[in-house]
Amino acid sequence: MWLGAAAFAAALLICAWAPASAGTPDPLENLPAINPIELRVPAAGIDANVQNVGTTDDGSMDVPSNFSDVAWYSPGYKPGEYGHAVFDGHVSNVESAAVFFYVEDLPIGASVYITGDDGTTLKFVVTDRESYPLDATPMDAIFGPTDWPEVVLITCGGDWHADAHLFDHRTVVYASLVGIA
Numbered sequence: 001m002w003l004g005a006a007a008f009a010a011a012l013l014i015c016a017w018a019p020a021s022a023g024t025p026d027p028l029e030n031l032p033a034i035n036p037i038e039l040r041v042p043a044a045g046i047d048a049n050v051q052n053v054g055t056t057d058d059g060s061m062d063v064p065s066n067f068s069d070v071a072w073y074s075p076g077y078k079p080g081e082y083g084h085a086v087f088d089g090h091v092s093n094v095e096s097a098a099v100f101f102y103v104e105d106l107p108i109g110a111s112v113y114i115t116g117d118d119g120t121t122l123k124f125v126v127t128d129r130e131s132y133p134l135d136a137t138p139m140d141a142i143f144g145p146t147d148w149p150e151v152v153l154i155t156c157g158g159d160w161h162a163d164a165h166l167f168d169h170r171t172v173v174y175a176s177l178v179g180i181a
Helices: 002-017 139-143
Strands: 036-041 046-053 070-073 083-088 111-116 121-133 149-161 166-180
Touching: 036 083, 083 139, 111 149, 121 149, 139 149
Parallel strands: 046 070, 083 149
Antiparallel strands: 036 046, 036 111, 070 083, 111 121, 121 166, 149 166
């Protein structure tokens, strides 16, 4: 069954990435960039409000102020713009799972929906999932430009180190725009 789902997802991505024929406008080219207010990922049980964040005093992306919302790096790219629109969320707290607890299990082809303050909902499809050691996370690539509108979901992963009060890996999910939902 998984092979069938993977083949379907690959076909979906191939269709989404197929170049428009000469003289035919690409229908995805003129999609709006949005100011996100909601992020939904049905395969991970995520239906979260979006907080706009910048950086902390040390230059890191800030995090949401609670465990049920996600944060969007608002000085960066907007969803729908060419580049990585980056969202982070907590994986857990002392008592329970948090908003991005199941992000590490997202399959390739899973849908990510982002709704803007204008009511537009953009649909993205997961294309890759990585786990990076904390000291080797490619931050320039995660926050950088792309040749297509993409979103990045990032959260803590790996082992918890109580002495340092941090996880030793970052789970990063990449998703590409496929259209308006």
